[in-house]
Amino acid sequence: MAGVAAEALALLQRGDSASAQALVEAACARGDGDALAMRALWRVEGRLVPRDLIAARADLAAANTIGAARILAGFLAAGTGGKRDWAGALAMLDDWASRDPVAAQQRALIAAMAIDTKGDPIALPTVKPLSDSLMILALPGLLTAPECDLLAALSDRRLRPALIFHEGQKRFVADPIRDSDAAGFPIVSEWPAIHAINRRLAAVSGTTVEQGETLQVLRYRPGQQYRPHLDAVPGLTNQRSLTLLVYLNDDYQGGETHFTRLPLTHRGRKGDGLLFANTLPDGRPDPMSEHAGLPVQAGLKLIASRWIRQRPPESPDGFGQHEAMA
CATH class of the missing domain: 2.60.120.620 (q2cbj1_9rhob like domain)
Structure with missing residues (x-):
């Protein structure tokens, strides 16, 4: 992790959470992807800022980084922080597959699953x-x-x-x-x-x-x-x-x-x-x-x-x- 996010982590490790928050907030205002992803994680954890899954989802969408895209695709798939959108989650995997090997691996695996358009299984094993x-x-x-x-x-x-x-x-x-x-x-x-x-x-x-x-x-x-x-x-x-x-x-x-x-x-x-x-x-x-x-x-x-x-x-x-x- 480089740039603002790394600097913020260093501040947190020294116990200076106020400076870390100020640094990240300023970077988010400039549209820094790593800072937006970090703030999203803080909002999920509810430690340095109030827990807010809706706002975390918005930060992830704005971040446009590999790490944020992985989490956002999961939020869409599960309906975390907003409406569930299975088709949108698959579209995200398609969009990132050429840049993120984990997205490509997931997409290939899902394509082989016997599931319906909502991601639910069509058949189950005999018990x-x-x-x-x-x-x-x-x-x-x-x-x-x-x-x-x-x-x-x-x-x-x-x-x-x-x-x-x-x-x-x-x-x-x-x-x-x-x-x-x-x-x-x-x-x-x-x-x-x-x-x-x-x-x-x-x-x-x-x-x-x-x-x-x-x-x-x-x-x-x-x-x-x-x-x-x-x-x-x-x-x-x-x-x-x-x-x-x-x-x-x-x-x-x-x-x-x-x-x-x-x-x-x-x-x-x-x-x-x-x-x-x-x-x-x-x-x-x-x-x-x-x-x-x-x-x-x-x-x-x-x-x-x-x-x-x-x-x-x-x-x-x-x-x-x-x-x-x-």
């Missing part, structure tokens, strides 16, 4: 029940190999040690039961291809796309695991009622998904999904849903994960601190 005690469904071929590869490639540089939000400390800390690396695709990274995948995950789970938390990609190295746990969070008024996993590769040993109280151990092939319920009929966490990601013995395990709530968020800020961060 295979795995248990009589708990709703656990195998979803063969939920994603294609190229779709899995895209998620793996886009998450590679953003993978960081998995964190959880500590209620007592009011901050993110290392996850004590999961030693994987994680990468999320929040609204600034829910680009059109990612959004189309999220719509498929919603359709196959019988939910709306708005009920899903941020899509995550998890990477497990040899010896790493996700110890026995429940995905439902005690006390949530809008509970994580469903979990949907997608196996992004299969060239590793170990790493099976194990339901500790059934017992059931399952491992899908690349592109296969696994959907299961986390709650009882009254919304309380179901102890029978306790599960673990067993230790990887060799190779790298990549898996996509999406927690699905009982209903969409009531706040425009989404699901708050319990939502996966990136």
Whole structure:
């Protein structure tokens, strides 16, 4: 990052947020693309300036940079900060494909998807029940190999040690039961291809796309695991009622998904999904849903994960601190 944006970041690192804001505002008034993109991100985050997704979308449109165009295409695809415009999102990918390889890659991937003019899937995989005690469904071929590869490639540089939000400390800390690396695709990274995948995950789970938390990609190295746990969070008024996993590769040993109280151990092939319920009929966490990601013995395990709530968020800020961060 060069110019005004780099200078503003340096000021922020020194703790001089007032000078950084003044610098960026002046550059935005001159139509500086990097400054407009930076202000858009500030408006999404709601840290230095009030959160305003409508204004952020306008800044992104005015910025006319690769980074801003990627985010704006996602905003159009998902309807963030304004009216949803799937056709407009695809047109943006077409416009930027010759200048941005990620746009070209997304456009080719979307062209191969069996979707309608709104980006919704035309067909879904046949489900295979795995248990009589708990709703656990195998979803063969939920994603294609190229779709899995895209998620793996886009998450590679953003993978960081998995964190959880500590209620007592009011901050993110290392996850004590999961030693994987994680990468999320929040609204600034829910680009059109990612959004189309999220719509498929919603359709196959019988939910709306708005009920899903941020899509995550998890990477497990040899010896790493996700110890026995429940995905439902005690006390949530809008509970994580469903979990949907997608196996992004299969060239590793170990790493099976194990339901500790059934017992059931399952491992899908690349592109296969696994959907299961986390709650009882009254919304309380179901102890029978306790599960673990067993230790990887060799190779790298990549898996996509999406927690699905009982209903969409009531706040425009989404699901708050319990939502996966990136």
